[in-house]
Amino acid sequence: MNALIEKLLQASPVITDGAWGTQLQAQGLQPGEIPDAWNLSFPERVRQVARAYVEAGSQVILTNTFGANRFRLTEYDLRAKLAEINRAGVQISRQAAGDRASVFASIGPSGKSLVTGDVTAGELRTAFEEQAHALADAGADALVIETMSDLEEAQLAVAAAHATGLPVVGCMVFDSGRNKDCTMMGNTPEQAAAALTAAGADVIGANCGQGIAGFVAIAKRLRAASNRPIWIKPNAGLPRLVNGRAEYDMTPESFAGFVPALVAAGANFIGGCCGTTPAFICAIAERRAPALRGHD
Amino acid sequence: VKELYDAVLSGNSDAAKRITEQAIASGVEPMRLVNEFMSPAMAEAGQRFENGDCFVPHLLLSARAMKTSLALLRPLLVSSGASAIGRVVIGTVQGDLHDIGKNIVGAVLEGGGFQVIDLGVGVTPEKFIAAIHKHNPEIVAMSALLTITMLGMKDTIQAIQAVGLRRSVKVLIGGAPITREFATQIGADDFGSGAVQALAAAKRLLNGRSHPRV
Numbered sequence: 001m002n003a004l005i006e007k008l009l010q011a012s013p014v015i016t017d018g019a020w021g022t023q024l025q026a027q028g029l030q031p032g033e034i035p036d037a038w039n040l041s042f043p044e045r046v047r048q049v050a051r052a053y054v055e056a057g058s059q060v061i062l063t064n065t066f067g068a069n070r071f072r073l074t075e076y077d078l079r080a081k082l083a084e085i086n087r088a089g090v091q092i093s094r095q096a097a098g099d100r101a102s103v104f105a106s107i108g109p110s111g112k113s114l115v116t117g118d119v120t121a122g123e124l125r126t127a128f129e130e131q132a133h134a135l136a137d138a139g140a141d142a143l144v145i146e147t148m149s150d151l152e153e154a155q156l157a158v159a160a161a162h163a164t165g166l167p168v169v170g171c172m173v174f175d176s177g178r179n180k181d182c183t184m185m186g187n188t189p190e191q192a193a194a195a196l197t198a199a200g201a202d203v204i205g206a207n208c209g210q211g212i213a214g215f216v217a218i219a220k221r222l223r224a225a226s227n228r229p230i231w232i233k234p235n236a237g238l239p240r241l242v243n244g245r246a247e248y249d250m251t252p253e254s255f256a257g258f259v260p261a262l263v264a265a266g267a268n269f270i271g272g273c274c275g276t277t278p279a280f281i282c283a284i285a286e287r288r289a290p291a292l293r294g295h296d
Numbered sequence: 297v298k299e300l301y302d303a304v305l306s307g308n309s310d311a312a313k314r315i316t317e318q319a320i321a322s323g324v325e326p327m328r329l330v331n332e333f334m335s336p337a338m339a340e341a342g343q344r345f346e347n348g349d350c351f352v353p354h355l356l357l358s359a360r361a362m363k364t365s366l367a368l369l370r371p372l373l374v375s376s377g378a379s380a381i382g383r384v385v386i387g388t389v390q391g392d393l394h395d396i397g398k399n400i401v402g403a404v405l406e407g408g409g410f411q412v413i414d415l416g417v418g419v420t421p422e423k424f425i426a427a428i429h430k431h432n433p434e435i436v437a438m439s440a441l442l443t444i445t446m447l448g449m450k451d452t453i454q455a456i457q458a459v460g461l462r463r464s465v466k467v468l469i470g471g472a473p474i475t476r477e478f479a480t481q482i483g484a485d486d487f488g489s490g491a492v493q494a495l496a497a498a499k500r501l502l503n504g505r506s507h508p509r510v
Binding site: 025032072075111112113115118176177178182184186239 | 352353354391400418473
């Protein structure tokens with residue numbers, strides 16, 4: 001196992017962070033703006049989000065680089081600033097983390113799809129290599145491939161990230177099929193575990209797509225299908241629309257109430273995705289203390 | 297020709313093409329192929345997708361097989377007085393650059409017999425209006441993935457109204473955050489929670505028109 005991952009897992013579960021997009025919106029990010037651009041235009045506001053998670057108890061924080069790939073940046077005429085945006089994203093999270101948290105840099109989906117022929121595998125590979133290298137050069141501790149719906153795209157991204165020599169987390173969205181336990185393209189947790197591991201992921205997992213209750217069974221199946229540590233970041237339940245804005249009904253306490261079940265199912269890294277806030281991370285951190293004592 | 301049903305349902309474009317060519321050569325009526333074999337197969341593929349028994353790649357393959365067959369049949373259907381069942385202008389609204397869901401809906405609409413004009417992503421109200429003038433569609437279909445950009449649909453509908461084109465087109469909306477309530481609220485004619493529902497809604501909207509295109 002990678003030395004950093006091994007060190008973190010000495011006190012499993014490791015607490016990661018919550019959502020960034022909604023936090024940035026609260027700071028004034030406008031509809032249609034690309035959050036990643038704020039690494040250059042409003043670094044202090046981004047730093048505030050990162051700092052809030054560190055203060056809430058995150059031991060691993062991500063970076064505001066989810067969409068900083070060539071396809072998305074091109075749509076905002078920011079293609080030329082790709083390296084700069086990714087570098088600033090890592091630096092901002094690093095400054096907020098200090099020596100209290102590790103910085104795992106985020107790589108999201110390309111926004112293009114292989115199955116409809118929007119993009120080729122070669123084009124995706126090049127794009128992921130470019131972003132992964134920019135993040136690695138900026139000094140990230142690890143790379144996180146997240147919110148992937150297409151296992152083939154995820155494999156390309158994981159392989160590109162793995163080539164930097166950094167530890168890699170690869171995680172998929174499971175939100176489709178009769179039991180909401182498949183990816184959009186129809187892959188099961190078992191297939192995802194095998195493919196992500198083969199592509200070089202040091203940690204595998206699931207994020208986004210549904211509320212936390214559905215993640216217990218998925219964590220269990222990932223655990224049974226792989227010897228890799230498991231990364232879990234669920235949404236705060238399902239959103240409800242109120243005056244055109246998404247609102248999430250789940251409270252931090254009820255979210256954190258699932259942590260023991262997730263740990264029992266084999267989750268090693270736990271945080272939140274859409275709708276979660278620093279208050280959710282606080283609640284998880286409070287839950288974690290008794291869970292840890294149970295292992296002594 | 298029963299094989300045509302299987303070819304579309306299993307998403308085998310090569311088989312669909314071969315069987316359609318053979319059927320045309322042996323004089324089977326084109327409209328019969330569409331109504332008795334292809335459309336029911338596409339409907340079954342859609343039903344399986346909705347039930348969660350098959351997934352996006354399979355649905356796209358079925359739509360592609362359907363489109364392949366339709367391309368062969370269309371010239372014959374035109375000469376018999378029937379062509380595409382309707383024309384749809386589709387785009388992701390201003391501020392939203394997500395094209396995957398929109399592309400899937402476009403493919404399924406094409407599989408369902410519509411002619412689809414894709415305006416791409418981040419489409420401004422002005423671009424929608426220009427496309428209505430240019431293509432004279434029965435339906436304008438708008439997509440949004442983000443809760444923060446879905447209000448762009450309302451702006452577009454108001455802009456279409458402001459230039460006096462609202463009665464010339466039906467407005468169909470869709471995307472992850474869209475609900476029927478929202479569709480009603482902003483004055484859309486119908487909504488689809490997914491590609492299959494969007495096709496059903498598009499057909500409903502067409503039937504509601506007084507002068508359907510032939």
